[in-house]
Amino acid sequence: MAKKEDNNQGPNFKIIIFVQLNLQISNNAKLERRLSLGEYNRAVSWSKYLVSSGAAIKGDGEEEWSADMSQLLIGNKFASGRHSRIYRGIYKDRDVAIKLISQPEEDGELAAFLEKQFTSEVAMMFRLSHPNVITFFAACKKAPVFCIITEYLAGGSxxxxxxxxxxxxxxxxxxxxxxxxxxxxxxxxxxxxxxxxxxxxxxxxxxxxxxxxxxxxxxxxxxxxxxxxxxxxxxxxxxxxxxxxxxxxxxxxxxxxxxxxxxxxxxxxxxxxxxxxxxxxxxxxxxxxxxxxxxxxxxxxxxxxxxxxxxxxxxxxRRDQTICRFFPKWTSSVFSAKKDFGSTLSWILSKV
Structure with a gap:
């Protein structure tokens, strides 16, 4: 869960519904600015597929949620996992969280699983709309990197x-x-x-x-x-x-x-x-x-x-809750022997 600071009565909490990809939040976001050359190259190699001629994969309803990548600016990474990374960014002048999911080219079975998981996640998020559920904006499906764009909740977890x-x-x-x-x-x-x-x-x-x-x-x-x-x-x-x-x-x-x-x-x-x-x-x-x-x-x-x-x-x-709490087996047998709950409860109370 994360919070959104948008009123004077305290933060509003929203449910984050990303599927399980074993994400771990960075201990210090500032450290992400000091990437090694290798880490920087890997980050660049992920995002380049989103603006290049990567192989687009079409699916049912994709046109409805496809992102306009010319409107996306990717900023600092703030969470990562084995096959995914989450960045802060801007999409159509809105603060967003951008999740990039990388398909391992050397493992076709895992790549197919991650693609299926991505498709399920996007299909689910696309149809959800509630003040206490994180808002989905768009997604991009270009192998070997997939992208999901949601609102960014600045208040943190x-x-x-x-x-x-x-x-x-x-x-x-x-x-x-x-x-x-x-x-x-x-x-x-x-x-x-x-x-x-x-x-x-x-x-x-x-x-x-x-x-x-x-x-x-x-x-x-x-x-x-x-x-x-x-x-x-x-x-x-x-x-x-x-x-x-x-x-x-x-x-x-x-x-x-x-x-x-x-x-x-x-x-x-x-x-x-x-x-x-x-x-x-x-x-x-x-x-x-x-x-x-x-x-x-x-x-x-x-x-x-x-x-x-x-x-x-x-x-x-309520007194009946207290009785049931301390005498669960006794009250259970009595309730099963009596059909009328009201008369049963009255009978129990008369014995206390």
Missing amino acids: LRAYLHQQEPYSLPINLVLKFAIDIAKGMQYLHSQGVLHRDLNAKGFTGTYRWMAPEMIKEKAHTKKVDVYSFGIVLWELLTALTPFDNMTPEQAAFAVCQKNARPPLPSTCPVAFCHLINRCWAGNPHKRPDFNKVVTTLESFAKSLEQDPDFFSSYKP
Whole structure:
């Protein structure tokens, strides 16, 4: 996720939906100015295909998203991966991020895979439009280098923003605002049949710390993997810390899968958020809410906070939720024996 500074109420967060190409952000953007001659030549060799007579590959609907390369200016690189690089640039007088994907000429199978991945990514991004999802502008498909142009979010990643904050210092109204932005973006993606699969505060991929256990185990998974990751992001918003920061990513993956570990909820965490986070990162995907429910819950929190500044300090879970939390097996057997939920709940409460 990344933020866009465009109002006086704090940044708006947008979902970045580049497919997984193992991107790693540069530690210092200024270092990119001091490229070695070899690195410079390789960078030039990538971009030259976009303005030369490279072999154009036509596909369905390409004319609708094809970039006018005469309007593109490529600037400094700020992220890179094995087969891709992302640059800041200008396209038709707008600040943009430019992702270049290089097909390895010596590996035809991998080249075909990267081309297919590029085509799928562009087709997906072209049809998406939402205030909380990064905006796609254009693309260019000239082998052996492909190009995707999106809006550039100058505010940086959510992780970078949180790193600037003191732990546990983010005001609860900002936590809510950011959480709603992210949840609405994910709600839209899911409504369009898009699974993110790598939702995290960094905005880049390869993130075991945010990954649902069923994905780590490479099992069949659903949209609920994104809900799990959102639970971790909520924890980050409340703490401004990195999840499992005392472990390597691999150790975190093992702890999540084998020990059902989760980042510790701080004692200062509002009860309302604790309940939502615990539901989002539940080990059983079926127990996680969908993003429609998440958005509704967060918006109800925001409305209640607006009406009552002490809402979170006075919030108490429903009594039936508390009973089910402490006596899950007992209440489950009772509910299965009774058809009428209302009468069952009344019967339970009469016994407490």
